[in-house]
Amino acid sequence: MSDPQVLSAPVPPGGTIGILGGGQLARMLALAAARLGLKTHVFSDVRDAPAFQVTSAHTYASYRNAEALRKFAQAVDVVTFEFENVPAESIDTLSLLKPVRPNARSLAITQERFDEKSFVSSLGIATAAFAAVNSAGEARAAFGKIGSNRAVLKTRRLGYDGKGQAMVSSPEQAVAAFEKFKKAPCILEAFVNFDFEASVIAVRGGGGTFAAYDPPENEHGDHILRRSIVPSRLSAPRVEEAKEIARKIGDALDYVGTFCVELFVTPDGLLVNEIAPRVHNSGHWTIDACAASQFENHIRAVAGWPLASTERHSNAVMENLIGEDVRDWQSVLKRGGCLHLYGKSEIRDGRKMGHITWLGPRAVRRNGPKSPTS
Numbered sequence: 001m002s003d004p005q006v007l008s009a010p011v012p013p014g015g016t017i018g019i020l021g022g023g024q025l026a027r028m029l030a031l032a033a034a035r036l037g038l039k040t041h042v043f044s045d046v047r048d049a050p051a052f053q054v055t056s057a058h059t060y061a062s063y064r065n066a067e068a069l070r071k072f073a074q075a076v077d078v079v080t081f082e083f084e085n086v087p088a089e090s091i092d093t094l095s096l097l098k099p100v101r102p103n104a105r106s107l108a109i110t111q112e113r114f115d116e117k118s119f120v121s122s123l124g125i126a127t128a129a130f131a132a133v134n135s136a137g138e139a140r141a142a143f144g145k146i147g148s149n150r151a152v153l154k155t156r157r158l159g160y161d162g163k164g165q166a167m168v169s170s171p172e173q174a175v176a177a178f179e180k181f182k183k184a185p186c187i188l189e190a191f192v193n194f195d196f197e198a199s200v201i202a203v204r205g206g207g208g209t210f211a212a213y214d215p216p217e218n219e220h221g222d223h224i225l226r227r228s229i230v231p232s233r234l235s236a237p238r239v240e241e242a243k244e245i246a247r248k249i250g251d252a253l254d255y256v257g258t259f260c261v262e263l264f265v266t267p268d269g270l271l272v273n274e275i276a277p278r279v280h281n282s283g284h285w286t287i288d289a290c291a292a293s294q295f296e297n298h299i300r301a302v303a304g305w306p307l308a309s310t311e312r313h314s315n316a317v318m319e320n321l322i323g324e325d326v327r328d329w330q331s332v333l334k335r336g337g338c339l340h341l342y343g344k345s346e347i348r349d350g351r352k353m354g355h356i357t358w359l360g361p362r363a364v365r366r367n368g369p370k371s372p373t374s
Contacts, residue, residue, distance in 0.1 A: 005099050007206065010304035011077045013037035016056065017299060018076030018098070020063070020090065022049025024342040024352065025082035025279050028287070030055045032295035038303060043072050050343040051082075063090045073097035080257060080302045084110050084277050085158060101206075101256040101302035102277050109253070110277045113156045114187045120272045123248055127272050128264070132156075133186040139178040140171040148190035153177040156185045165223070167191070192271060194264035198232050201283035202246035203258045203297040203307055210250060211297070211310045212243040213290065215263070216318075218282050224350060228282045228318040230289065234265065241270055249275060258283070258298035281320070281352070288338040288357040289316035315360040326353035 011017065017033050019026045022044025030040040030051055039056035042049065045063055052058045057075065061068035064087055072094075073079065079100045084107060091104045109119050117130045131142035133153065143151060153174055155164035166177035168188075178186055197220065202212040217232030218225055234242065246261045249272075260280035262273040283294040292300075292308030300307055321329075324347060332339050341354040 004097055005095065005103070007078065007099050007304045011038065015039065015077045015303070016041050016075065017303060018043065018072060018079040018094075019051065019055075019082055020044075020079065020086050020094075021082035022046055022051040022058070023082060024050055024344075024354075026051035027054055027342060028284075028293075028295045028340075029080070029082060029279065029299060032293060033299045036296065036299060036303075036305075038299060041072065041076050043069070048345055053343050063087050066093055069093045070097065078302050078304075080298070081107075082278055102259070103254060103256070106253045106255050106259075106277045110275050111157060113154055113274075114185075115156075116275055117187065117189075119252075120249065120275070123252055125245055125248065125272055126269060127189075128192050129190040131188050133174070133178055133188050135183075136175045136178055139174040139186070139188065142188040143168070143171040143174045146188060146190040150191035152189050152191060153181070154187050154189065155181050156187050192264045192266065192273075194266050194271075196233065196265050197273075198234055198242065198263045198265050198270075199228075199280065199282040200242040200246045200261050200263065201258065201280060201286065201294050202243065202250060202261070203294070203301055203310070204247075204250040204255045205301050205307050206256050206304055208251065209307050210247050211307050212246050213283065213286055213294065213310045214312050215239055215242045216282050216285065218262075222350070224320070224322060224352075225281050226320055226322070228285055228316075230285060230312065230316050238265070238270065245270065245272065257301045258294045281355075282318075284340070284355050285316040285318035285357050286310075286312075287340070288359060289314040312362065314362050317358045319356045319358070320352055321354040321356065323347060323349045323351055323353065329354070332356050 016039040019042045022042050027050045033040045041057040042051045042055040043059045059072050079094050079098050109115050114132050129146040131145050133139045133142050150169050153166045168174045197218045198215045200215045204210050216228040216230040219227040258279045260276040264271040279294050286293040290312050337356040
């Protein structure tokens with residue numbers, strides 16, 4: 001019996017890529033696939049998922065609906081996902097039927113923050129000091145163990161855009177935060193005094209081929225990414241170091257597809273903060289500033305196609321439109337930005353409704369372009 005995880009041949013034009021998740025990332029994956037002559041089938045548990053508007057077919061069902069998952073698998077050639085909190089049992093069901101890219105191990109490691117940090121450390125890659133917290137006693141002991149007078153307590157599973165995180169500055173505060181998180185398994189990480197945050201968006205093909213985009217510099221507000229700027233302030237050697245970190249991680253996971261490694265840039269070097277096993281918000285600028293976007297390269301990788309160049313032809317500033325920001329869309333168009341709206345029906349505080357990319361002539365160092373709102 002053949003292994004369903006082995007693609008016997010590349011998915012041909014006209015083939016179908018199955019995508020778990022129906023948010024903006026799935027939407028942009030579907031648009032990239034269509035450009036390559038590939039169809040998409042999006043599976044989501046959200047009735048009005050934005051990706052449903054642009055996909056060839058869709059399924060609205062629970063991610064734990066085994067029968068719906070089986071029918072979905074029968075309709076596609078290969079499966080991928082747009083978010084890392086897909087239930088493990090969903091991937092187990094699909095893996096018995098069709099190739100899943102990236103693999104289940106990549107998903108399992110990146111779903112669990114302590115496992116992820118331990119994995120990165122095992123590769124000899126630097127991270128902030130960290131310790132597991134499974135009880136009030138461990139919370140108290142961990143604060144002393146990590147050797148910092150400030151730390152961040154995070155739930156080990158779920159949480160994004162600052163959710164499931166608390167800054168603490170004493171053992172007592174660590175215990176209180178653990179109690180606030182209802183004693184869910186946590187990880188305590190030393191607070192990092194960094195110069196700025198950066199990320200590297202990389203893609204790895206099934207045969208181990210690898211490419212990475214220029215790392216953007218990322219600016220956050222209220223724990224949400226507000227802006228990504230490329231080129232960043234990273235020196236040329238640091239850029240190559242960031243790409244090599246991503247290559248080492250991708251190879252160790254036998255990863256297939258696009259992924260993101262979030263970095264703290266410190267005076268002493270680069271520290272890995274998190275890995276996202278998917279296309280990433282800080283890579284949206286690649287749609288307009290590169291010949292092939294992170295989304296196209298993800299589709300190419302999971303379909304078994306050759307990777308495209310990650311070369312950048314322009315400088316770029318990508319800004320998220322969050323909540324009420326999206327009401328300014330006409331002004332954005334008048335100012336010449338590249339506007340991307342996600343088709344979400346309801347505006348909510350903190351919700352990513354779209355993004356703008358401002359382009360400028362390519363320069364070696366970060367001296368432009370600047371967004372009109374900077």
